[in-house]
Amino acid sequence: MFWKLPMFGKISKIGIRPPKPEPGRDGLAITLIVRNEARHIGEWARFHHRAGVARFLVYDNGCEDATLPILRETLPPEALVIVPWKQVFSDARMGREIHNQVLAYAHAASNFGGAHRWMAFIDVDEFLIPKRAGSLPEALAPLGEARNLSLPWHMFGRNGHETPPEGGVIANYLRRAADPMSDRRGIRAFKCVVDPCHLTALRVHSMETDGTDLTCNDRGESARGAEREKPGFYSADHIQLNHYYARSEQELREKIGRGPNLVAKSPEYERKVRRTVEAIEAEEVEDRAALDFLARRDAVEPAEASCGRS
Template sequence: MFSIKPETLFKLEQRCWQLAGMWRAAAKRRLWLPQPVAQPGSAEHYLCVFAIVRNESPYIGEWIEFHRMMGVSHFFIYDNGSNDGTAEQLSPYVKEGLVTVVNWADFLKGWEGVAGSKGRSQKLAMLHCIANFGHLAEWMAFIDADEFLFPTSAGSLTEVLHDYEDLDSLSVYWHMFGTSGHARKPPGLVTENYTQRLRKPKASCKHLSRVKTIVRPSAVRGVHNSHVFILRHGYPESWTEQREKIGHADHRLAARSTDVLRINHYYSKSLAEYRERRSVPLLGQRSDFRGDDQLLRHIESDTVGDISIQRFVPALRSRLSAESADGNVVQMIGPKRAGRDE
């Protein structure tokens, strides 16, 4: 079967923009590093995580503790203007040295024109993280606070990554979860409450089948978008768990595989939370491209039960908070010291 390499498609796209007289604008959407940030094998941490967040106070503890169980040893969290107590939730982790917080909204003050309204703020934050902290990490995962990255059968992410050390970038496909019938925020954990996901992504909507990437910062030369990086060859490229190169066409259904790794993307959580979140624009982020709840309708049009992540829940619960009689999480126990981790 005839196929075109991802780098060939990228170069063809460049040429088309040039012929249309619009290459300058297209090129500006990508952000570049002038030089590598680190040498391979010199990192302090094997696996770190980057996330840009806003008002994640109810969930950030579960998200951190879950990924800590997966083998993440440090988090770089870019706070994009939280005012709900997220900073207070992160404070014990910062004191322990597990989390580095960058007050991104404050950092961008006066730079709104550069950040723009087309999603550039997130790409700027990703590039800032690579440039300033990339030398600390052998691998760095770029995910959001509503995304839980985990191995399908292995015990941790680090266990899996050892099998891909010949690659510069490993991309992991989403499973998209909707409301699971919750009109309002239910008590308990996200990983327990949301169990219904889209059965099969539709080719007509690329936002249902995208990847997030675990990358070697030493190989990064730029940020193509929030899903894929520009690596040492000068074009966006990455590989799936099946070692298939996907490049910037990360949403292709033909390459999709979640047999080794997956991301549970809790896209909406409850309907009330989803609507509230959509009503508040983020600094430097584009206006909502999903429009008229179309993506959520797609997710909820054909769902299947999926509790694969719940094999980690008992250990996760033991790391989290005391509970009230009705099951509500009422308080987070501070992060455990290294000698007490499970």
């Protein structure tokens, strides 16, 4: 008799063997998975390149628009790695799909992590912002030998835009949820920046280094995985993670139309997304952290250029 094994959720946590550090490893790499992000990828790449990211590890999940050409035009060749990543893998015995984004993260850390001191794992609607320093590596330097950094989402809603405004995301979305640590649905979450040479297990929103979930905030204060959700762990003193969750109403509808990563959750997805947007927009504050960083860079870069002229 043939027995069909029960279906469960995706395999969303993957253990890895950390890569060995390469001689002279340094800098920050960002890993992201993309599919048809041409509308925003140029702004995202320019911002993070100006913020000091040394390498962009881009996993192409079947892009059919200009996402990849824009990246090639925006970033220097030595800073960009594009990996084809259109696939669906599953555990053949249990029938469980392996989370393709987590698999990309594991591949990036294993194959490229040895060259870098830090590796971030974010999406195109997320921006890492140095709050005081002139670059992300400079902002990370005071953390010393820290190996696992958890950054809370700062969630931005529609900001009154019905259609995508001209001028990009940073200039047009200046209001976010007032409390990044709110327990309102969908607001409180983290992304990680880790030392890939100590990374032992990973999910989208949490990672383990040296076999433990011990993490720290951007002030270097440590906590176990679940404890980072306590209000006292919150910090965005040095690095802020902006998540432009909804952008315009048109883009929100497109987001809903694309559906969730897990097909079985599709009927609930629109309700979930709308509830999250409602929670974001229930109480908002102005936030100009990204614009302030760009203004600092604009003030510094002409002076840097003049230092190189004879």
